[in-house]
Amino acid sequence: MCLGIPGQIVEITDADRQMAMADVSGVRREVSLTPVATGPLEDLLGQWVLIHVGFAMAVIDADEAAATLEALRGLGEAQETLEAMAEGQRALEGVQ
Amino acid sequence: MKYVEEFRDPVAARGVLAAITAVADRIGATPEAPVRIMEICGGHTHAIFRYGLDKMVHPGIEFIHGPGCPVCVLPMARVDECVELAERPEVIFCTFGDAMRVPGTRKSLLQAKADGADIRMVYSPLDALELARRNPDREIVFFGLGFETTTPSTAMSVQQAARDGVMNFSIFCNHITVPAPLRALLNDPHMMLDGFVGPGHVSMVIGTHPYDFIAEEFGKPIVVAGFEPLDLLHSVLMVLTQIAEGRAEVENQYARVVPEHGNPISIAAVDAVYEPRPSFEWRGLGEIDASGLRMRDAFRAWDAEAKFGVGYGAEVRAATPEPEGCACGAVMTGRMKPTACAQFGKGCTPEMPLGALMVSSEGACAAYWQYGGVRALEAAE
Ligand code: SF4
Numbered sequence: 225m226c227l228g229i230p231g232q233i234v235e236i237t238d239a240d241r242q243m244a245m246a247d248v249s250g251v252r253r254e255v256s257l258t259p260v261a262t263g264p265l266e267d268l269l270g271q272w273v274l275i276h277v278g279f280a281m282a283v284i285d286a287d288e289a290a291a292t293l294e295a296l297r298g299l300g301e302a303q304e305t306l307e308a309m310a311e312g313q314r315a316l317e318g319v320q
Numbered sequence: 321m322k323y324v325e326e327f328r329d330p331v332a333a334r335g336v337l338a339a340i341t342a343v344a345d346r347i348g349a350t351p352e353a354p355v356r357i358m359e360i361c362g363g364h365t366h367a368i369f370r371y372g373l374d375k376m377v378h379p380g381i382e383f384i385h386g387p388g389c390p391v392c393v394l395p396m397a398r399v400d401e402c403v404e405l406a407e408r409p410e411v412i413f414c415t416f417g418d419a420m421r422v423p424g425t426r427k428s429l430l431q432a433k434a435d436g437a438d439i440r441m442v443y444s445p446l447d448a449l450e451l452a453r454r455n456p457d458r459e460i461v462f463f464g465l466g467f468e469t470t471t472p473s474t475a476m477s478v479q480q481a482a483r484d485g486v487m488n489f490s491i492f493c494n495h496i497t498v499p500a501p502l503r504a505l506l507n508d509p510h511m512m513l514d515g516f517v518g519p520g521h522v523s524m525v526i527g528t529h530p531y532d533f534i535a536e537e538f539g540k541p542i543v544v545a546g547f548e549p550l551d552l553l554h555s556v557l558m559v560l561t562q563i564a565e566g567r568a569e570v571e572n573q574y575a576r577v578v579p580e581h582g583n584p585i586s587i588a589a590v591d592a593v594y595e596p597r598p599s600f601e602w603r604g605l606g607e608i609d610a611s612g613l614r615m616r617d618a619f620r621a622w623d624a625e626a627k628f629g630v631g632y633g634a635e636v637r638a639a640t641p642e643p644e645g646c647a648c649g650a651v652m653t654g655r656m657k658p659t660a661c662a663q664f665g666k667g668c669t670p671e672m673p674l675g676a677l678m679v680s681s682e683g684a685c686a687a688y689w690q691y692g693g694v695r696a697l698e699a700a701e
Contacts, residue, residue, distance in 0.1 A: 227363045227521055227547065228469070228521055228524075241480065253443075254446075256446060256473075256476060258476050258585060258589075259472060259476075259583050259585050259586045259589075260583075260585075261585070262585070274521075274524070274577065276469055276470065276473065276521065277416070277443065277444045277445065277470055277473045278443060278444025278445070278446045278447070278473060279444070279446075279472065279473045279476065281469070281472075281521070281524060281525065281583060281586065282524050282577055282583065284576070284577060285576075288576055288577065291548060292548075294548075295367075295546075295547060295548040295549075298367075298370065298371075298549075299363075299366055299367060299370055299547075299681075300681070301363075301366075305443075307417075308416070308417055308441070308443040309443045311417060311441045311442070311443065312441070312442040312443030312444060312447040313443075315414070315440035315441060315442050315447060315451065316442075316447055316450055316451060316454070
């Protein structure tokens, strides 16, 4: 549970709350940009970030993102994280 | 060396392994008198087993699996308190999935959910905050669990709740820190450690300076590492090289992700919302000074301990002994291998865990079980 997963920022969804849509291995998930918001949020569009429990914790380059994703897949952690995201979605919808 | 085929770059792995062997021989490491390196992070433990790194490196190197799995070090009493909170009719209890199967005295959260408690597995504390917005007549409690990588997420969620005036949201704070238990382990005279492989994603948040005391006060090398198998091998080589050269420093093998001073925005959010507790209880390690965090008074309205009078917020805290026959404490401090526990694979399996080290793939016992079935048999013979 302590490992982040790479995602690419595709859209700013709520500038006031510093929220953005990220593409995580083909899954779209809203994340907070607060930890990496050192400048205008628009600068983060298209960037790769390391996402941990819904927060972009670090900006990384595309190569690092690819390598990290592969390492996570090797450990089965990528799948686990994507499942946790889906589970979180179900929890919001009140499906038990 | 069949494992090497699993690497993306087996040639590079062979090169690092050869270099490790050369240094290990030079400093006279043998299976009888091994160099003992603790990997702190549970993610590293998982990777070491997944790729069989412990079998691949020079036999004079022994990996000691550190306390860096937040689920594994969670005392049973805290699980009981979670169940108590979750069983309140007004509460929707939100947690990361990892915590669901940790055994409590009466039951795990998974069993409590089966018995009708409203427990939701969420991916992020922001999901819990959203649930609070959508369910204004319920109390949403989020189980704040984890090390420095995770702590900023709950701190920022509380700050957001405060800004938006969401009052039916609270955190049951069980956040813990990495440096404090390391100090405790280094102060333990039974602990014989020669060096550390430091956590990558924790350090991405806190930077490398919180480990300075390991080198300066205790004279031990520590190398912050990524969690690709090659990263880990490189880091082991860097630790060995420091030992061979008589150095003890904090080095950063994972500088491509870990800045020296960490993430200042996250550090500031954590400081604003949380403060150190005088001491906090760790499963298997006991009470450790200033190793856990609690919410500052300014955020009391979002503190589940204050709101519901549980945990350290309760007047009397029940002491709960560990389950009979469980050797989690000895395993966690490196005094015992998981396979030496009488319950390993018998009373304790990943399907029916008795101890917390069997619950998560980051726990040493689960890692042994998952990847070491053959090894367990070997050890038994
Ligand atoms: S096998 Fe189970 S009971 Fe024994 S130390 Fe490991 S987790 Fe604890």
